[in-house]
Amino acid sequence: MDNSLPLEPPSPSRRKLLNFLTGAVVATAASSAIYPAAKFFTPPKEGGEGGSIIAKDKLGHIIPARQILAEPPGTRALIAGLAGEPTYLTVKADGTLEPVGIVNNCTHLGCTFPWNGTDEQFQCPCHGSRYSPDGSVVRGPANLPLKLVQVAVQGDSILISPWTEIDPRTHQKPWWI
Numbered sequence: 736m737d738n739s740l741p742l743e744p745p746s747p748s749r750r751k752l753l754n755f756l757t758g759a760v761v762a763t764a765a766s767s768a769i770y771p772a773a774k775f776f777t778p779p780k781e782g783g784e785g786g787s788i789i790a791k792d793k794l795g796h797i798i799p800a801r802q803i804l805a806e807p808p809g810t811r812a813l814i815a816g817l818a819g820e821p822t823y824l825t826v827k828a829d830g831t832l833e834p835v836g837i838v839n840n841c842t843h844l845g846c847t848f849p850w851n852g853t854d855e856q857f858q859c860p861c862h863g864s865r866y867s868p869d870g871s872v873v874r875g876p877a878n879l880p881l882k883l884v885q886v887a888v889q890g891d892s893i894l895i896s897p898w899t900e901i902d903p904r905t906h907q908k909p910w911w912i
């Protein structure tokens with residue numbers, strides 16, 4: 736006696752339903768895997784809290800955070816910050832970004848300046864002003880510390896916003912507000 740059940744191919748409508756359900760499961764699984772990645776790479780909106788902007792290069796292209804964080808500790812990376820002002824971001828020893836950015840605009844007469852990694856100073860080529868890593872004046876003629884901005888990493892974007900708190904170097908209201 737044959738006890739085996741007859742194996743009938745699914746009817747066309749049943750096959751469609753099975754295909755649909757399989758597709759729905761695959762789509763749901765794929766979208767739940769893609770969503771966090773998409774969210775990570777989708778830049779946050781600019782002009783949000785505190786007038787923040789996204790760090791860009793001088794051509795206006797967004798700079799991914801991972802690009803700067805791949806640099807060695809101690810790197811001073813130059814980006815276009817608030818109102819396009821060139822701004823130094825610092826990669827810390829732990830591979831994160833310093834939450835404070837230094838605006839590359841000498842407080843003497845407004846020249847831009849390089850970071851000298853050997854001397855650990857910002858050194859202005861115009862009239863010789865020098866600044867420590869936190870932007871304090873080491874040598875004049877500049878007599879004001881460098882302007883600061885807030886730096887935050889959100890997903891793969893770097894947000895730059897105005898510094899409106901007490902200046903941690905002078906313990907006073909910042910000279911630029």
Ligand code: FES
Nearest residue numbers: 841843844859862
């Ligand atoms: S502009 Fe920098 S020292 Fe004069």
